[in-house]
Amino acid sequence: MSSVADWEAASNPVKENRAGNIGKAVDRYEGPLKVTGTAPYAFEVELPPSASGPPLYGVMVSAAIASGRIAAIETAQAEASPGVRLVWTHLNVPEQGPRPERYDFFTPSPRPALQSDRVYFFGQQVAVVVADTFENANAAAAMVKVTYEADAPMADFHAVRDQGVQPPGEQDTEIGDFAAAFAAAPVTIDDVWRTPLQNHCQMEPCATTAWWDGDKLTVNTSVQMVRFAQNSLAETLMIPSKSVRLLTRYIGGGFGGKGSFYEDLVLASLAARELGQPVKVAFSRQQMMHGTVHRPATEQRVRLGATPDGKLTAMSIMTVTHCDSRGNFTEHASNFARSLYAAPNRLTGHRLVRMDLPVASAMRAPGEASGTLSLEVAMDELAEKLGIDPMELRILNEPETDPETGKPFSIRQLVRCMREGAQIFGWDRRTPKIGAVKNGRWTIGLGMAAAIRGNMLLPAKCSFTVDAEGVITVKQGMTDIGTGTYTVLAQIAAETLGVPLGDVRVEIGDSELPPAPGSGGQFGAATAGSAALDAGMNLRKAIAEIAVADPASPLYGGPSQDITFQDGVIAIANRSERLADLIRRNRPEGLVAEGEIRPAADARNWSQHTYGAHFVEVAVDTVTGEVRTRRMLGVFAAGRILNWKTARSQLTGGMIWGVGSALTEGNAVDPRHGSLINQDLAGYLVPVQADIGELDAIMLDEVDDKANPMGIKGVGELGISGAGAAVANAIYNACGVRVRDYPITPDKLLAALEAKGL
Amino acid sequence: MKTTITVNGEARALDVDTRTTLLDALRETLHLAGTKKGCDHGQCGACTVLVNGTRINSCLSLAVMHDGDAVTTIEGIGAVGALSPIQQAFLTEDAFQCGYCTPGQICSALGMLAEVAAGWPSQETADLTAPIQLTDDELRERMSGNICRCSAYPQIVAAIRSVSGLPA
Numbered sequence: 062m063s064s065v066a067d068w069e070a071a072s073n074p075v076k077e078n079r080a081g082n083i084g085k086a087v088d089r090y091e092g093p094l095k096v097t098g099t100a101p102y103a104f105e106v107e108l109p110p111s112a113s114g115p116p117l118y119g120v121m122v123s124a125a126i127a128s129g130r131i132a133a134i135e136t137a138q139a140e141a142s143p144g145v146r147l148v149w150t151h152l153n154v155p156e157q158g159p160r161p162e163r164y165d166f167f168t169p170s171p172r173p174a175l176q177s178d179r180v181y182f183f184g185q186q187v188a189v190v191v192a193d194t195f196e197n198a199n200a201a202a203a204m205v206k207v208t209y210e211a212d213a214p215m216a217d218f219h220a221v222r223d224q225g226v227q228p229p230g231e232q233d234t235e236i237g238d239f240a241a242a243f244a245a246a247p248v249t250i251d252d253v254w255r256t257p258l259q260n261h262c263q264m265e266p267c268a269t270t271a272w273w274d275g276d277k278l279t280v281n282t283s284v285q286m287v288r289f290a291q292n293s294l295a296e297t298l299m300i301p302s303k304s305v306r307l308l309t310r311y312i313g314g315g316f317g318g319k320g321s322f323y324e325d326l327v328l329a330s331l332a333a334r335e336l337g338q339p340v341k342v343a344f345s346r347q348q349m350m351h352g353t354v355h356r357p358a359t360e361q362r363v364r365l366g367a368t369p370d371g372k373l374t375a376m377s378i379m380t381v382t383h384c385d386s387r388g389n390f391t392e393h394a395s396n397f398a399r400s401l402y403a404a405p406n407r408l409t410g411h412r413l414v415r416m417d418l419p420v421a422s423a424m425r426a427p428g429e430a431s432g433t434l435s436l437e438v439a440m441d442e443l444a445e446k447l448g449i450d451p452m453e454l455r456i457l458n459e460p461e462t463d464p465e466t467g468k469p470f471s472i473r474q475l476v477r478c479m480r481e482g483a484q485i486f487g488w489d490r491r492t493p494k495i496g497a498v499k500n501g502r503w504t505i506g507l508g509m510a511a512a513i514r515g516n517m518l519l520p521a522k523c524s525f526t527v528d529a530e531g532v533i534t535v536k537q538g539m540t541d542i543g544t545g546t547y548t549v550l551a552q553i554a555a556e557t558l559g560v561p562l563g564d565v566r567v568e569i570g571d572s573e574l575p576p577a578p579g580s581g582g583q584f585g586a587a588t589a590g591s592a593a594l595d596a597g598m599n600l601r602k603a604i605a606e607i608a609v610a611d612p613a614s615p616l617y618g619g620p621s622q623d624i625t626f627q628d629g630v631i632a633i634a635n636r637s638e639r640l641a642d643l644i645r646r647n648r649p650e651g652l653v654a655e656g657e658i659r660p661a662a663d664a665r666n667w668s669q670h671t672y673g674a675h676f677v678e679v680a681v682d683t684v685t686g687e688v689r690t691r692r693m694l695g696v697f698a699a700g701r702i703l704n705w706k707t708a709r710s711q712l713t714g715g716m717i718w719g720v721g722s723a724l725t726e727g728n729a730v731d732p733r734h735g736s737l738i739n740q741d742l743a744g745y746l747v748p749v750q751a752d753i754g755e756l757d758a759i760m761l762d763e764v765d766d767k768a769n770p771m772g773i774k775g776v777g778e779l780g781i782s783g784a785g786a787a788v789a790n791a792i793y794n795a796c797g798v799r800v801r802d803y804p805i806t807p808d809k810l811l812a813a814l815e816a817k818g819l
Numbered sequence: 820m821k822t823t824i825t826v827n828g829e830a831r832a833l834d835v836d837t838r839t840t841l842l843d844a845l846r847e848t849l850h851l852a853g854t855k856k857g858c859d860h861g862q863c864g865a866c867t868v869l870v871n872g873t874r875i876n877s878c879l880s881l882a883v884m885h886d887g888d889a890v891t892t893i894e895g896i897g898a899v900g901a902l903s904p905i906q907q908a909f910l911t912e913d914a915f916q917c918g919y920c921t922p923g924q925i926c927s928a929l930g931m932l933a934e935v936a937a938g939w940p941s942q943e944t945a946d947l948t949a950p951i952q953l954t955d956d957e958l959r960e961r962m963s964g965n966i967c968r969c970s971a972y973p974q975i976v977a978a979i980r981s982v983s984g985l986p987a
Contacts, residue, residue, distance in 0.1 A: 097898055098855075099894075099899060264968050742862035
C-alpha cells in the first residue's frame with residue numbers, strides 16, 4: 062500500500078503539466094451533446110434493434126399516509142383501463158431479495174419494491190401501472206384505490222427532538238472541560254439554530270429504461286454510484302451481478318440524492334422481464350420530493366466562550382436531527398467544527414430521532430451545509446459582542462494543528478482565503494454599525510463566513526487504451542453528474558500520454574467498465590482521476606517497452622525510462638516517431654493498460670480539508686422583508702485545480718445553493734400527515750436567476766501532496782459550506798435582526814424586526 | 820387525433836392522444852428528446868420550446884392545440900459540429916453542468932431576446948417608452964422561469980450577454 066510520502070516524492074505528468082492541460086479552462090467534453098439536446102438521459106435512450114417492441118410506460122402510485130397499513134387496494138378498474146399491461150401491488154409483485162434491517166451507504170443490498178402492506182412514510186410507492194402509453198398508464202394509476210389503516214405519525218420534529226439518541230456507533234467528543242470553561246468565560250454566546258428539511262430537486266427526475274435480452278438485463282438509469290446500483294439491483298432481482306448491465310452516462314443532477322436508487326429501477330426491470338418488452342418508469346416531480354431522499358432538519362445548539370480579547374476558551378455544537386423509521390442516516394452538522402477553530406475546551410455531538418418521515422440521506426455537503434449555518438453565525442454574534450471584526454475573530458482563533466486530534470493539517474490556507482477575499486471584495490468598507498448604508502428602499506449589509514469541507518479518497522480502477530490512430534480511450538465505471546468528470550479524465554489522459562485533448566475519448570457510466578465508487582462527498586475527481594493517472598502511467602510503461610523492443614522503431618534499443626510523450630509523438634532524445642505508428646505496427650487491435658488507486662496507509666495521520674471564505678453584500682427592504690443578494694465572492698483553497706472552468710462552476714453553483722439555504726429552501730412538514738406541504742418547484746423555492754446578483758469564485762494556487770498522487774481535492778461541496786451563513790450575517794449587518802430559523806423568509810424577518818421595534 | 824405540426828421546419832403528421840402534451844409528443848412520439856421533462860407542471864422551464872417564435876412551456880400545452888403551428892426545439896437550433904452562436908456561448912461560458920435544463924435555457928434565451936427586441940417590458944423595465952436596455956437585472960428577471968439546479972446562473976447571464984448584440 063502506498064504512503065503519503067510516496068505521493069509527495071514521486072513526480073508524474075499531472076504534477077509536471079508540461080503540455081499545460083492541467084488546470085486549463087477546457088470546455089466540457091460532453092458539452093456539445095448537452096447544448097444540442099443530444100445527450101441521452103435515462104428515459105431517452107434509443108432502444109437496441111433487438112428490443113422486442115416499443116417501450117411500455119410505468120407510472121407509480123404513492124402512499125397517502127405516513128404510517129400504518131394498506132387495508133385494501135383495488136386494481137380491477139385500472140387493470141381494465143385502456144392499454145394497461147399490468148398493475149402490481151404488494152399482493153402480486155414478483156419475489157425480490159429481502160430488505161436488510163438497515164441500509165448501508167456503501168454496501169450493496171436488496172432494495173425490494175412494493176414489499177408489504179406496511180406504509181413507513183408518506184409518498185412510499187404502493188403500486189405501479191404499466192401501459193402502452195404514458196397517458197394510459199397515468200390515467201390508470203389514478204384509478205388504483207387504496208384504503209389505509211393509518212396510525213398517528215410521529216412527524217413533528219421539534220415536538221420529539223428530546224427523544225433523540227446517540228447515533229449508532231458514535232459518541233460525543235469532549236476535549237478539556239467544556240462546561241467549566243463555558244461557565245467561566247467572560248463573553249459567551251448560547252443560541253439555537255434550526256434548519257429545515259431540504260430537497261435536492263435535481264432537474265432530471267429519477268428514471269429508468271430497462272430491457273432484457275434472454276437472461277441479461279440492460280438498464281439505463283440516473284444514479285451516482287454505478288457498481289453499488291448494479292450489485293444492489295442484482296441482489297434485489299436475485300440474479301448474478303454479471304446479468305445486469307447498468308448504464309448511467311448522462312445524469313441530470315445528483316447532489317447526493319441519486320447516491321442510491323429507487324423503485325423506478327426495480328419496477329422497470331421486473332416489468333420488462335414480465336412483459337418481454339422494454340419498460341420506462343420515471344418519478345414525477347411530486348414523487349421526487351417524498352419518494353426519494355432529503356436532507357433532514359436539524360436543531361443545533363451552539364455555545365461559545367471567549368476572553369475579552371477574542372480567544373475562544375470553550376466551543377460546543379450539539380445537533381439533533383432525524384431520519385426515517387427504518388433509517389440510520391445522521392446529518393453530522395457538528396463534525397466540521399471539530400477542525401475549524403482553536404479552543405481548548407470543546408464538546409460536539411449528535412442526537413438522532415427516528416420518525417415517520419420520508420427517507421433522510423446525503424445532500425450536497427451533508428453536515429457542513431447545515432452546521433455552518435449555525436456556528437458561522439454564532440462567530441458573527443460573538444465578534445459583535447467583543448467589538449472585533451468577524452474576520453479578525455476567526456483569524457485570532459486559527460489553530461496550528463487540528464484542534465481535536467492534534468494532527469497536522471495537510472495544508473490549510475483558510476486565513477489566506479479570508480485575507481485575499483476581503484481585499485478583492487472590499488471588506489474594509491463594512492461598518493459594524495447596523496443599517497449604516499441606505500440605497501432608496503434598500504438597506505445594505507455585508508457579511509462573511511468561513512468555509513470548510515473534508516476531503517476523501519476511495520479505491521478505484523481505470524483502464525486506458527491506445528488504438529492504431531493514437532487515440533486514447535479512458536474507461537471507468539465512474540459518473541459525471543454535471544461535475545466535469547468526462548472533461549477532467551480527458552485532461553489527465555492527454556497530459557499523461559502526451560496527446561492532444563482531441564485525441565482522447567472518455568467512456569464512463571457503465572457497470573462493465575473498471576469500477577470506481579462514483580460521484581459523492583466531493584471525492585469523485587481525486588478518486589477517479591488518481592486511478593486514471595495510474596492507468597496512464599501503466600500505459601506509458603507498456604508503450605515504452607514495445608517501442609524499445611521493436612526493431613522497426615527509431616526508439617529501438619533505447620533506455621525505456623527516458624521515453625517522452627508529447628504531441629502524439631514518443632521520443633528518446635532525438636529519436637522519435639508518432640505514437641500511432643508504433644501502435645499500428647505492433648498492436649493494431651489496440652493496447653490496454655489498467656490502473657488503480659487506494660487510500661494511503663497513513664492518510665489519516667493528517668487533518669485534511671478544503672477551505673474557503675465567503676463575502677456577501679445583501680440589500681434588505683425592511684418594509685417588505687425582501688432580501689436581495691447583490692454581490693457575492695468566494696475564495697477557495699482546494700488543492701491543485703484540474704479544470705479552472707468546471708471547478709469554478711461547481712463552486713459558484715454551491716455558493717448559490719448556500720443562498721437558497723439561507724433565504725428560500727425548505728420543505729414544510731405537515732405534522733398531522735407526515736407529508737411535505739410544498740412538494741413541487743412552485744412551492745419548494747430553489748434560487749432562480751433573479752435571486753442571484755454579481756457572483757464569483759476565486760481559487761487559490763494550492764497543491765495538497767498528501768491528498769493523492771495528483772495533489773488535488775474536491776470542490777463540489779465546498780462552495781455551499783458557509784455561504785448561507787455569510788448571507789445571514791449580511792442581513793444582520795443591514796437590519797440588525799437575526800433569524801435563527803432557516804430559511805430567512807420575509808415573514809420571519811418582518812416579525813423579528815417588529816419584535817425589536819425596528 | 821390527427822394533427823400536423825411543423826417541427827424544426829418539417830411538417831410532421833401526428834395521430835396523438837388528446838391527453839398528450841406537446842412535450843410528450845416531441846419526446847415520445849417524434850423522438851426529439853432534447854426537450855426535457857423536469858416537472859411537467861410549468862414550474863421549471865426545462866421543456867421550453869418556441870412556438871411560432873414565442874417561448875412556451877411545452878408541458879403545459881396539449882399537442883392537439885398546435886395543429887398548423889411551427890415549433891422550434893433545441894434540435895432545430897444547431898447540431899454537434901454546427902453549433903449556433905448561443906449554443907457555442909453556453910459551451911464557452913460553461914453555462915450548464917448536468918445539462919438537463921440547457922435546451923430549455925437556450926430556447927428560452929432566444930425567445931427572451933426576441934421579446935426584448937419587440938419591446939416587451941418586464942418588471943425590471945423602468946421606462947416603458949424607451950428602447951429596452953438589456954441590463955443584467957433585466958436579463959435575470961426575464962430568465963427566471965428557467966431553473967438551473969446546478970445553478971450556472973452567472974455563466975448563463977454571460978453566455979446570453981455574449982450573443983445578445985445589445986448594449987448592457
